[in-house]
Amino acid sequence: MKHFLPILSWLPNYKKEHLSGDFFAGITVGIMLIPQGMAYALIAGLPPVYGLYASIVPQVIYAILGTSRQLSVGPVAMDSLLVAAGVSVLATEGSDSYIVFAILLAFFMGAFQFLLGIFRLGFITNLLSKPVISGFTSAAALIIGFNQLKYLLGTDIQKSNRFYEVIINALDKVDDTHLVTLMLGIAGIVIIKLSKRIHKNIPGALIAVIIGTGLVYLLNLHSGGVSIVQTIPEGLPAFTLPQFSLGQFNEVLPLAFTISVVAFMEAFSVAKAMEAKNRNHKVIPNQELIGLGAANVVGALFQSYPVTGGFSRTAVNQQAGANTPLASIISAALVALTLIFLTPLFYYLPHAILAAIIMVAVTNLFDWAYGKKLWLNSKKEFLVLLFTFLVTLNIGMVIGIVTGIILSILLFLYRAAYPHIARLGRIRGHHEFRNITRFQDLETWEELAILRIDAPLSFINIQGINDYIRKLLSDDDKINEIIIDAGPVSHLDATAVEGLRNLIDSLNEKGVRLVICDVIGPVRDTMVQTGLTKVIGKKNLFLSLSEAVENALSNTKDPYKKVTLQSNVKT
Template sequence: MSQTDAVPARRFGPATIFPFLSWGPLFSGAQMRADLLAGLTGALVVLPQGVAFATIAGMPPQYGLYASIVPTVIAALYGSSRHLVAGPSTTASLVLFASLTAFATVGSQHYVELAITLAAMTGIMELALGVFRLGALVNFISHTVVVGYTAGVGILIMTTQMRNFLGLHIPRTSVFVEAVIGTIRAAPTTSIEVTLVSLATLAAGIISRRLTSKVPYMIPAILAGCFAGVIANLIVPNSVSTVGALPRSLPPLSAPSFDPATLAMLLPTALAIAISALNEVVSIGRALAIRSEQRLDINQEFIGQGLANLIGSFFSGYVVSGSFNRSALNYESGARTQVSAVSAGLILAGVLVFAAPLAAYLPHAAMAASLELVGWSLVDRKSLRGIWRSGWAERGVLLATIGVALFIQIQAAILAGVALSLVVYLYRTSNPQLRPRVPDPADDGRKFVDAGPGKPECPQFRLARLDGSIYFGAVNSFRDALNAFERERPACKRFGVIMRGVNFIDLAGAEALAIETRRLRANGGDLYLINIKERPLEYLEKGGYVDQIGRSNVFVTKTRALTEITAKLDHDICSRCSLRVFKECARYGKARPDEDVIANAAPTGSPVPGQT
């Protein structure tokens, strides 16, 4: 068990219901100062970031800031990570936009109401997963699916933001093909002033990222964009549009819709967002927990995220998740406890009241350029190269996940990737291999290796290592592999299966072992299970299959197995065999080579695969 999942058992008490009551021993003057400074840094960063993510989500700009106040505080109070910061995220924002545009006009009151309702539904799902301790479900989302999904999100963000990056007057869309075609067709109408502002923002962000990691790149990027926008509008009035002044107010009260038809309509989207959001939380939380040597309770983190979304929906918040940029910045800024995230939310509330009018100087082009940087950062080139080199199966899962995200539905990408990953897993595990094994005659310790040239096998007894568990999906392949292994040497009747690579046996697998044992005995042979692990052996014991196979045929150690099995061989053949495959053969003395015996012992030199 990893340190991020291993959490000490807690007795039920006030701290169980209110986890923040356990923070007391962590407080000190130095820690409070560090947390408050980290909170101030986080509040400054979320000003442009919150507006940017609201832009992706199709929400009015101020809602990106509303979602960074109450939900951030609630997630910190009820989560277990000291550094994870909740807030609007790129993936959740994009999925929300892609889903809700089919039901309401972007930015309309109905659109906002649906987004708030979606936050409440997502929160209830996350809360349920945490309360019922189902956090392990996210383990079914493979690394390949995560990389493919985030890459698809990144590409989609970059393509859909080109309209604002170049100043094109084309309809806003979340469909990849439409965004690409629309950009190409409208390219001749590109605004020079808007493009220059975007490039200035982009250049400032890239330079800042390369020069230092202490200052979040989005801050100098946005400042450069604002300055470039002011200059452009002075030279060519009204050539560069801006976000406009935001309302000077705290998050207004709101309420999700309880209409059954609306809830049913949003259910698939809520499920997709909950899965992707929780995966972000787990990925970010574990990464930071490892760096800070902190134990992370995944289920408690789900509870925190669930409450953040549910309670946030009553304070004009749309869906939030773990924010990688803000969480990493929080850690790098020296945060010690969750107080940093709480203070970030509270400071942002104060800043919003006083600094909201400054958004009048924030160009849409600068927001688009900063989002281009965000989208590019989501494409993990190193992981993509590693996955591509790993084989056809992982490549297929990767391409399918990206393809569904770009060409079908972004909200279905993770589900499609998980489904295909499980299919690949079932295919792999349903085709176990039997690899012929022999002691290496060139090794003094007679270490067991794959049979091959110069490594002969015993003419009476063959050993093979089974790679893969024996369950209902693999039974037919296992029996086919064993029969093929048997046909290679028709004169050999006794077979030993090294079970070290078998972690699991179910009812169908146990029945198959018993059936194959009876069949070999009927033909004058036998089947032996060697190096069997405790869990499979326990299952065979409980079902009575050890008695059917024969207790004398089941061995925990290889040494004991070879000692007893060689004692059961035809010693007349042994006395005429000069191969001396096993150490135990020495007891029968040396004898003349027998060509027939040696010929019958010729190695096969290759594993016996199951059906493919």
């Protein structure tokens, strides 16, 4: 039962000394979540109240089924933008059908996550490599941030999920800027930034909301053109069963699967970071999928749009002293009390302040440092990041993710097709062997080539490996024996077996002996089952590289004439 209901692993053993930390953290995150939830709902193209709806039930469900003790589940900026990107092509923003699609998206997204967890398919999310995530989130940060210019400048700028269109639309309307609105927005940004510099636990967003709302109310700024939230419906979200047609299902399906993977990756990375810091619990990937999936499915029944674990809220939760998921339940309770009693207080809340909250929040998504690190250490992976970034920025969110995944797979296949092959020499006076291009003064032999293949042998690389060996023989006709150190070879598929048969036949025709050594158990089993062992011959199979070399040297009539000095400079 503890495996299926992780709450049973912490609630029965709850300690009184944890209550103060959980209570303070729950209140802190709840205070942070109220303005943040409303702001993120705006990104998704929904009325602000839906950000509060998404902050209640999902938190409670995740607290029951999730394995992280500190993860704070709720609306986040990136998923909100994905919702806007997908739903805006299905319905008009602000319409009833738009809201229905957003809630349906949460339901199907959660269903995907739940099923992935039930069938233990969490490994699918590994398709999203770090360069893809970084490129995608950096582009999303720019799109989210610049789309807030509509509220920051107080003008009717058309939103877009393409960065260049946002810039063009903003430049067309820059002359219509409402100066008071702009000043309010800038003041909100300054307040949030300064509060973080003073102390990281100060709720800068809430302070900005209080000050901005107070100024609008006292100075009657809304009558002068400052856009405000106005009436927020009172009361808790009602239970409603989603109603949809087959056509709606087909329209929502691709986007739901995309968001389910992106959202899980975001939440899981944050949860693992918290696990590393606290080390008092273990985050289980497939159970996390179940917890997040159930949070979205049940949340959708209470008018929630897609949610996941947020980095900034989780960090605040942990720093404020959260020990168990009870902190999230307290946060949800605070948001619920706000909906019941406090919504009139947000009537005069200016949209410019919500835009300021969003713009400050997304600055953390843009990761210059990681891009610079890849440029210095891995140019190919930097190109994956760059292409993902550019496609997401200028073509579309879903297409950007798919492009990144395809490029990552192609890069992986390229590396698999052309594995590293090292030609080895022996360290003088020892039985150890090293790459002759990286070490100097190694023992090598003119008629003997020792190769180490650093990859599994499979359909994708066996032809390239065979071509490498044939070229080696054509470049140096003195070689009459090749030893393959198969220690790094972890797998041998049917195509590779056939490729090795062809290679052995080719070498036999040239009078070149092929020796294989240090074969691991599973590969050795495959060789026996496929008859490859007989083709190679037991006399050409050795347990260690040292044995294989000694055998080669003992079989020659004049071994000393084969010895040459290797003096390649280390590269």
